[in-house]
Amino acid sequence: MAGFPLTAWALRHPWGGDADAVFDRTRAAASSEAPPSAPPIESLAALLDELEPAWSRARARWGASRVAVVSGAAVPTGPTSVSPDALRARVRARLGPEPAYLSRLAYRAGALMAMVSAERLIRASLVDAVLVAAVGDRASALVLVERLGEGFVGLRASAEASGPAEGSPVDAPTLRDVVSPAWSVAGSAPLDYVHALPAVEASQAAAEDDALRAVLGSVPCGRAHPEDPAGLDAVGATDVVLAAVSLRRGFAPHPAGPELEHDRVLVVGRCPASACAALLLEARA
């Protein structure tokens, strides 16, 4: 058992038209390099076209009542954000009214929370397949997760916990509350690296790294995205796609990122004043 397979994914990003191109750019780009202008919401139509065959197969396999769409959105929504209502309308127009559809809203990490909800809905046997949708003004991603199916990467575990609204920049106990259970599902087997979502400030990133090291030891930790609040609606889903590609390609998605010696990546994100979440991805035999 290596988790629920990611049976399909699609990505639009200023750094490339598909996941592999974006992955290559993350390994080559200097961190100070500004990404080019962003694709609009119309990229969602192309993404849905790209995943439609996989979605139709999943829907036929599991039945219309056993599939769902979970979208992620950042709150508060910025002036250039795609509203959850607009996203739902676009997806429903393409997929029809029958899949269950809900949006997770979270400051800077709605899409990561959507991935967590997807894993949990399948694990709770409420559905058998979930399409996770996240559309930002700069990047968009769709990920199809199924109970069973073909896919090199599996979503092995998820955990989510809320932390105090106020307090220290890093809530280490809350980070531990999500990292430990997600990691322990795989018997706390060696991790190749931890893919952390962007922090609000550089000082917080450093503090979060310290907190992660306190739980996980000296596992390499990286952040792939420029810290630009305007483009964060899709953060989390794009990170999962990049982490999945990293498992398939065998390298971490960072300039001079290390070669992966194992088959396990942890994706961790923290919403200030809200919650933490962690996803464990594993290569499937």
Place this chain on the structure above:
Amino acid sequence: MTAEPGRCYATAAAVWDADAGPPRAELLTRAERSVAGFSVRILAHALGSLSSGESAHAWPRAWVHGVTDLAAATALVDAPLRRVLRPAGPAFVHAGPELVPMTLLEAMGRLVDRPAVLVTFVQDAMAPHHEALAAAIILARQPTPRALNLYPPVLRRTSAYLGPLPKHAHPLASIARITTAINVGRPTIETTPSEEGHDDVHWRIELDTPD
């Protein structure tokens, strides 16, 4: 190939509506009440009715809030309700006209990791059709003596005799009826709209007495 979902029990519920009079919001301090918005106060009133004087540590560690108003959602993050409900913080769900069934679905999913989940909704008055309303429900893996079994919401084809659902129905009307059903222990089936423009399908939410 498809496992059965775990049982879900609605063990407690409370609602604030206009008939309840001014919200008491006794869970909040006087200072908090003086600055809290109306939505926060009516939700605090419903939570106060739900807790019936129980101490804060009795609240579930998971809290799912169905968002009717995106702008109000972020205000709730910093509201004193987080102090009251700690350690839980809200997980926000937004689903347009399908808010009630989808919020319940997300909450039911959380029972795979937690023994109980707090589910809340709040809607301030919206002229000309909607009065203010707040509701709070506790879902749990284990039943209590008067709990009802809550089944996962399912989509159904709308029968001809059911006809189109009212266009100006209160967005939280179904959760108000569900709350009443839980309080009196009455099995019920709620029908709520699906996406606007799709009158041919609706969501069915069923509560029944445990086996």
